[in-house]
Amino acid sequence: MRNSFEKTRASRALLLVFVCLLLLLFVSFSTSVSAQADNDSDTPADSILALAAPAPVTDLKAFDTDNDHGHSITIEWTLSADDGAGANSVISYEIMRWEPFVRDSVMAARDSLGWVQARINKFEKEIPLAEESLDEVLTGQPVLDSLSFLVAYDEKDTSFVLTSEYVDKTLRDTIAVMQRDLPVLKVRAPLLPARFDSLLILLPKEYGKYPDAIIGRFDSVGTAVSGATSHENSSAVDSRSMGFIPDLIDYYYRIDVQTSNPNIRTSSETVGPVQSSGQWFNSGLVPVLIAILIFTILTMIFVQLAKKGMDLYVRPLAGIEAVDEAIGRATEMGRPILYVLGLGSAADIATIASFTILGRVAKKVAEYQTELNVPCYDPIVMAVAQEVVKSAFIDAGRPEAYKDDIVHFITNSQFAYVGAVNGIILRDLPATNVYMGKFFAESLILAETGAVAGSIQIAGTDEIPQIPFFFVACDYTLIGEELFAASAYLGREPQLLGSLKAQDYAKAVLLASAIIGIILINIFPETGETFKSWFEVID
Amino acid sequence: MKRQLPLILVFVFGTLMVIQYFVPHENSEIVKGFLLDWIVIIGIFALALGLWSLVQVSVAKINSRKENWEYPLVTLISLTVMIFFGFTSHAENASWWGYFLAITVFLVALWMFLQGFMGQAANRNMKLLGGLGLLIVFSLLAIFDNSWEFKFYTAEGLTNQMFVHFFDYIMIPLQATMFALLAFFITSASYRAFRARNLLATLLLISALIVMLRFTPGPWGEYLAKTSAWVMNVPNLAAQRAIVIGIGLGIVATALKVILGIERGYMGKG
Numbered sequence: 001m002r003n004s005f006e007k008t009r010a011s012r013a014l015l016l017v018f019v020c021l022l023l024l025l026f027v028s029f030s031t032s033v034s035a036q037a038d039n040d041s042d043t044p045a046d047s048i049l050a051l052a053a054p055a056p057v058t059d060l061k062a063f064d065t066d067n068d069h070g071h072s073i074t075i076e077w078t079l080s081a082d083d084g085a086g087a088n089s090v091i092s093y094e095i096m097r098w099e100p101f102v103r104d105s106v107m108a109a110r111d112s113l114g115w116v117q118a119r120i121n122k123f124e125k126e127i128p129l130a131e132e133s134l135d136e137v138l139t140g141q142p143v144l145d146s147l148s149f150l151v152a153y154d155e156k157d158t159s160f161v162l163t164s165e166y167v168d169k170t171l172r173d174t175i176a177v178m179q180r181d182l183p184v185l186k187v188r189a190p191l192l193p194a195r196f197d198s199l200l201i202l203l204p205k206e207y208g209k210y211p212d213a214i215i216g217r218f219d220s221v222g223t224a225v226s227g228a229t230s231h232e233n234s235s236a237v238d239s240r241s242m243g244f245i246p247d248l249i250d251y252y253y254r255i256d257v258q259t260s261n262p263n264i265r266t267s268s269e270t271v272g273p274v275q276s277s278g279q280w281f282n283s284g285l286v287p288v289l290i291a292i293l294i295f296t297i298l299t300m301i302f303v304q305l306a307k308k309g310m311d312l313y314v315r316p317l318a319g320i321e322a323v324d325e326a327i328g329r330a331t332e333m334g335r336p337i338l339y340v341l342g343l344g345s346a347a348d349i350a351t352i353a354s355f356t357i358l359g360r361v362a363k364k365v366a367e368y369q370t371e372l373n374v375p376c377y378d379p380i381v382m383a384v385a386q387e388v389v390k391s392a393f394i395d396a397g398r399p400e401a402y403k404d405d406i407v408h409f410i411t412n413s414q415f416a417y418v419g420a421v422n423g424i425i426l427r428d429l430p431a432t433n434v435y436m437g438k439f440f441a442e443s444l445i446l447a448e449t450g451a452v453a454g455s456i457q458i459a460g461t462d463e464i465p466q467i468p469f470f471f472v473a474c475d476y477t478l479i480g481e482e483l484f485a486a487s488a489y490l491g492r493e494p495q496l497l498g499s500l501k502a503q504d505y506a507k508a509v510l511l512a513s514a515i516i517g518i519i520l521i522n523i524f525p526e527t528g529e530t531f532k533s534w535f536e537v538i539d
Numbered sequence: 540m541k542r543q544l545p546l547i548l549v550f551v552f553g554t555l556m557v558i559q560y561f562v563p564h565e566n567s568e569i570v571k572g573f574l575l576d577w578i579v580i581i582g583i584f585a586l587a588l589g590l591w592s593l594v595q596v597s598v599a600k601i602n603s604r605k606e607n608w609e610y611p612l613v614t615l616i617s618l619t620v621m622i623f624f625g626f627t628s629h630a631e632n633a634s635w636w637g638y639f640l641a642i643t644v645f646l647v648a649l650w651m652f653l654q655g656f657m658g659q660a661a662n663r664n665m666k667l668l669g670g671l672g673l674l675i676v677f678s679l680l681a682i683f684d685n686s687w688e689f690k691f692y693t694a695e696g697l698t699n700q701m702f703v704h705f706f707d708y709i710m711i712p713l714q715a716t717m718f719a720l721l722a723f724f725i726t727s728a729s730y731r732a733f734r735a736r737n738l739l740a741t742l743l744l745i746s747a748l749i750v751m752l753r754f755t756p757g758p759w760g761e762y763l764a765k766t767s768a769w770v771m772n773v774p775n776l777a778a779q780r781a782i783v784i785g786i787g788l789g790i791v792a793t794a795l796k797v798i799l800g801i802e803r804g805y806m807g808k809g
Contacts, residue, residue: 069565237565278564285561292557292791299795346805347578349790352797356804379589380582384805391807408596409589415717416710427607441721448724462786464779472732480782484789487804495801503788510784 054090054257055081056266062253062274065232067285067538070247070278072234077268080257083226089259090226095233096218098252098270100206102199109196110240116189123178123185130178134171200239208250208273218254247277284538294509299502306494312501319458319476320486323357323434326456327364330431336371337361338430340421340446342437342461343414346380349484350462354436355388356487357460361434362392366401374407375424377417382409418442422449435459435474436483439466447473460486546800553798593618598657619646624702626691633686641680641687648673746770 057077065072075095083090209215221243224231233253235243245251252272256265306312330337339358344351358374365372374389376382386407393402410420425433426449433450435443435457443459443466450457451473459470460478470477478486481503488496513535521528552574559567597611623642629635651670655663681689690696697703735741753767754760796802 067563069563069568071565237568278566280562280564282561282563289561295788295791296795299792303801345578349793352802352805353789353793356802359804359807376589379585379587379592382589382592383585387807388804389807404592405596405599407592409592411593412586412589413710413714415714419713419717423610441718444724444728445717445720448728462790464782464786467782468732469728472728479785481785481789484786484793487802496796499792499796499801503792506788507784 051089051259051261051264052087053264053266054083054087054259056257056268057093057255058268060253060255060268060271062251062271064274064276065234067279067282068234069237070276071237071245072232073245073251073253073274073276074230074232075253075255076230077255079227079229080266082257090257091260092226092258093224093228093231094220094256094258094265095222095224095231096254096256096267097221097233098207098210098216098272099219100203100209100216102203102206102215106196106199106203109192109199113192113196113240116185116192120182120185120189123182127175127178127182130171130175134168134175196240204246204249207246210250210252210272211270223258245276248275250275282539287535287537295502295506298505299499302501302505303495303498306498306501309494312494312497314485314489314497314500317478317482317486317489319460319478319482320357320489322456322458322476323361323490324364326432326434326458327361327368327370329456331368331370333431335431336373336428337365337432337434338421338424338428338450338455339372339374339434340437341374341376341381341385342435342439343377343417343442344381344438345378346384348438351381351437353484353487354460355384357434357436357490358385359388359392360487360490362389363396366393366396366398369398369401372406373424373428373430375410375417375421376407377410377412377414379409379412382407414440414442418445421446425449425453425455429453430455433457435461435470436478436486437461439463439470444469444473450474542806545806546803550798550800553794557798590618594653595657598653602654602658616646619649621702621705624696624699624705626689626696627687628690628696628699629687629701630685635686637680637684638687641677641684644673644677644680648677 057080059076059078061076062073063076065074077093080090080093082088206215221233222231233245235241235245238244239246250273252270253274254270255268257268258265302312327337339361341351341354341358344354346352362372372389374385376385386404389407390399390402393399410417422445424430425446430450430453433446433455435446436459439446439459439461440463443461443463447457447459447470457474458476458478459474460483461467461470462480462483464480467477467479471479485500485503488500517528517531517535520531556571556574559571594615597615600611601608601615620642623645627638629638648670651666651673655667655670658666690699729747733740733744733747735744749763749770750767753764755763793802797805
């Protein structure tokens with residue numbers, strides 16, 4: 001009995017302690033929550049409300065963007081005093097341009113143009129489909145698939161039953177609406193472009209009427225992050241594109257400094273009028289123009305000197321000297337020569353250089369009566385290459401040996417082309433493979449297959465990433481400019497050799513400029529910077 | 540004049556494009572866009588020439604029964620089937636038999652025509668007549684079979700189930716397979732390049748090892764990364780720049796030679 005009494009007392013004491021602990025926890029939790037609430041009252045929500053209006057930007061300037069096609073205004077400003085300093089409350093700058101209300105009409109007219117045409121297309125396509133579906137309904141065929149574009153119902157509503165009566169009525173209603181609207185839209189469609197054009201003519205005049213608030217307002221045309229001091233407000237040339245700004249009309253700009261509270265912002269003063277216009281010369285490309293002129297003059301001088309009989313030394317190019325040897329080898333072995341022009345188009349300079357080399361190779365092939373195979377990736381390249389090979393055979397005095405299937409088209413798909421050429425290499429086992437032109441990911445696949453087939457391989461490309469692959473897998477590689485020099489080396493014509501000499505002298509000038517620049521920038525930094533600026537191109 | 544006219548055209552349009560590069564005005568861009576559109580137009584006509592070349596070479600190989608003559612046959616069938624499916628669409632829930640019968644009749648008709656035009660002289664007229672007969676059968680199928688129809692002017696042909704399946708499940712995997720070969724070829728090429736046969740090859744091997752091991756963890760990783768960055772940014776970049784300058788000058792020189800009519804290799808005249 002005593003024991004049970006003591007147990008009861010102990011239980012009650014434990015219960016009391018437990019309740020006290022609970023109370024303690026509750027009190028501490030309440031205290032912490034209230035403290036949290038106190039802390040929260042000091043946080044951003046209040047501080048946002050308490051933000052002071054930031055200082056406006058200063059020195060705002062708007063001017064026509066240099067060296068462009070027009071339709072672009074550059075805006076520059078000095079940062080707000082509260083951007084990165086002061087209250088440090090600036091998060092961005094909103095660029096505002098004064099817009100006449102008529103611009104809204106222009107946009108609406110443009111949207112109508114697209115919308116009406118889209119509706120006409122849709123109705124013309126869907127009326128026959130809907131009529132067909134109606135026939136299906138009437139003949140009791142399943143129609144759900146063909147109706148999916150017309151009948152929308154809530155899938156979650158399991159009580160909904162797509163009865164044939166409902167489908168029949170919906171279809172009839174839809175067809176009736178479309179047939180009613182289609183003629184109206186067709187009458188309206190031709191009138192819209194004229195309306196759009198008339199508004200577009202009116203728009204420029206309205207831009208210049210600032211600050212008449214009755215006919216316009218400031219609209220956001222872009223945002224710059226805090227710390228930025230310039231923005232380019234530009235648009236496409238196409239007058240029907242979004243945001244199009246016409247040339248040679250007056251624009252007015254201001255900058256709104258934005259804070260984390262959208263309601264607290266400060267506007268700058270308005271600048272304007274400013275007009276955009278296209279330039280007829282890109283002054284940022286002056287160094288390129290001078291370089292081209294110097295190079296052209298050098299080329300002309302050396303071509304003339306070469307014509308007069310001046311002896312011009314050209315260092316031997318192992319890859320090109322190996323061509324004759326390789327053709328001789330193919331003749332001896334009775335195997336064909338494979339000439340690959342690469343994946344470039346006929347407009348690529350590397351492909352043009354390759355045509356010249358192909359002409360020389362084809363001439364030798366015709367003389368030695370060897371077989372030549374030229375699989376092409378581009379049909380235009382194929383047409384040009386056929387002409388080149390045909391002329392080479394005529395020049396060699398063997399026009400009858402030319403066949404149309406020497407130069408043939410394979411495919412315009414990169415890896416399908418690789419598969420076909422690899423097949424030719426492995427089936428025909430050509431004695432010599434020549435790869436000249438533009439090559440990409442296929443370079444190593446082709447060259448390694450050629451190496452496996454045991455062919456002598458000569459490659460040349462101006463694609464720098466592919467040069468190491470050819471270097472590893474081919475017997476001879478023309479590196480970069482050697483591809484362009486090859487035609488002159490093969491021909492030995494004075495005019496072509498003259499241009500090679502001009503290239504060498506141009507390289508010497510560039511090398512000397514680089515050395516002078518390095519010296520100046522290290523010893524006289526200011527002069528060095530000026531010297532460097534002569535070579536800077538701004539495109 | 541046959542030689543002079545192309546040279547004059549090249550000079551005029553070449554010079555025009557050089558001038559256009561320095562003129563940013565929108566009128567200049569319009570001229571450039573107009574001229575570049577011609578490349579697309581010429582390309583479309585040239586594609587027809589290319590296809591004809593492919594057909595010609597393939598038919599000649601098949602007729603001569605040269606070794607591996609089956610491959611051109613597969614090429615021709617694939618070409619025709621893809622063109623056929625690209626320009627036709629199949630009606631939903633309709634039978635496929637009519638569609639497949641039509642393509643088979645079309646293929647046989649085309650083959651008889653090709654044999655009639657390009658094959659051996661024997662029975663040439665018979666082949667042409669046979670091809671014509673089959674073409675009439677094909678036309679009747681096209682008119683009376685509602686399970687498929689031609690779609691010449693819309694992109695619906697390109698959504699043709701057969702076209703999409705052939706492209707997605709045959710063409711793309713085959714292309715990916717060819718591209719995947721590159722990994723193995725890079726390995727074999729690396730093995731050949733990195734053999735330390737002489738001093739330069741040994742230097743290449745050491746440089747390659749440094750660049751390859753730069754991401755490895757461990758205390759040496761940081762040093763390898765720094766050394767690798769130096770190898771890539773100093774000697775490698777210096778050599779690359781030299782090549783780039785050479786290529787740039789070579790391109791300008793060749794373009795000048797083409798514009799001035801000094802280089803005539805592209806006209807078949809060296």
